[in-house]
Amino acid sequence: LSPSNGTASTALTNYLDTQYFGEIIIGSPAQMFNVVFDTGSANLWVPSQSCSPLYTACFTHNRYDASKSLTHIHNGTGFSIQYASGNVRGFLSEDIVGGIPVVQVFAEATALPAVPFIFAKFDGVLGMGYPDMAIDGITPVFDRIMSQDVLKEQVFSVYYSRDPQRIPGGQLLLGGTESKYYTGTFNYVHTKGEGKWEVTMKGVSVGMETLFCTEGCTAMIDTGSSFITGPASSVSVLMRTIGAVELAEGEYTVNCDLVMSLPIVAFHLGGQAYPLTQEDYILRFGEDICTVTFRALDIPPPTGPVWILGANFIARYYTKFDRRNNRIGFAQAA
Numbered sequence: 001l002s003p004s005n006g007t008a009s010t011a012l013t014n015y016l017d018t019q020y021f022g023e024i025i026i027g028s029p030a031q032m033f034n035v036v037f038d039t040g041s042a043n044l045w046v047p048s049q050s051c052s053p054l055y056t057a058c059f060t061h062n063r064y065d066a067s068k069s070l071t072h073i074h075n076g077t078g079f080s081i082q083y084a085s086g087n088v089r090g091f092l093s094e095d096i097v098g099g100i101p102v103v104q105v106f107a108e109a110t111a112l113p114a115v116p117f118i119f120a121k122f123d124g125v126l127g128m129g130y131p132d133m134a135i136d137g138i139t140p141v142f143d144r145i146m147s148q149d150v151l152k153e154q155v156f157s158v159y160y161s162r163d164p165q166r167i168p169g170g171q172l173l174l175g176g177t178e179s180k181y182y183t184g185t186f187n188y189v190h191t192k193g194e195g196k197w198e199v200t201m202k203g204v205s206v207g208m209e210t211l212f213c214t215e216g217c218t219a220m221i222d223t224g225s226s227f228i229t230g231p232a233s234s235v236s237v238l239m240r241t242i243g244a245v246e247l248a249e250g251e252y253t254v255n256c257d258l259v260m261s262l263p264i265v266a267f268h269l270g271g272q273a274y275p276l277t278q279e280d281y282i283l284r285f286g287e288d289i290c291t292v293t294f295r296a297l298d299i300p301p302p303t304g305p306v307w308i309l310g311a312n313f314i315a316r317y318y319t320k321f322d323r324r325n326n327r328i329g330f331a332q333a334a
């Protein structure tokens, strides 16, 4: 993250269109980590040198070694965070983070469950959510950067490529938008104003019919999720409508020969429809396995019920997260 004309850009790696992450450095001398820049959470954590080697997932990732950093400041407060796909426990530390030097309180993870972190191609997570979402009331990285007044705009934009071979696999741009990653203009939707990257969705349509969320519902725009998730009741009907079969818990596949005949699924946000074609919501693993990138996921109140629009949505719609105006902008991704 090196600020130039009031913006700072980080290239992202795209792993199989399902994981997108970029590099940050922590401490002096610099220790490098791959992290997901995650709008669904608001804390920074990386695996810790003091994570027991019994946790295979720690063993197979870069670990922060406090004893090797001259700028490390001890904290030691307990930390635990819950994601839809797994949770992480550890303790707090403080050190210099990133190219834009911010002194940041972050968590050293000492308990990293093998499922799912053994599948993570990244080491840790850098939450890009609002401060209200931050565990232990820690000021998030982006808030610390905003308070340095180095950014042209108090926004950040996310490009996720739709082809794992494409270089770069994506981009996080702090302070503005990158014109080469979108076409047309931005349509904006205001956040629900509860300190989350959440908006009111007006409906989910399959083909010409609005079948779900017909009375309105909540959608989280989540750069940390691979897929689109929705309430199990809606997603199971959606899957039956497109002829998908449930493979594992909440996971669906379709016969690859039928992919061409699949309907358009559209998400109605802020007076605009955001359609996904079968190319956008089918992942082809090899010749004959076509998985649907919608997952059934019931998130209990008060957080849920909520639809989560993840990487496969963002790959189609270049997304601008606007903290100045508490709104999210979408444009056709290039």
Ligand SMILES: CCc1nc(N)nc(N)c1-c1ccc2c(c1)N(CCCOC)[C@H](c1ccccc1)CC2
Binding pocket: 018, 019, 020, 036, 038, 039, 040, 041, 083, 084, 085, 086, 116, 117, 119, 120, 121, 125, 222, 223, 224, 225, 226, 311
């Ligand atoms: C980024 C943190 C996070 N933040 C939010 N808001 N939601 C969720 N679900 C995650 C999360 C936690 C853990 C893992 C994850 C995602 N993964 C997906 C990366 C998505 O990269 C964009 C990978 C994966 C592989 C196999 C099966 C399930 C998941 C590794 C494990």
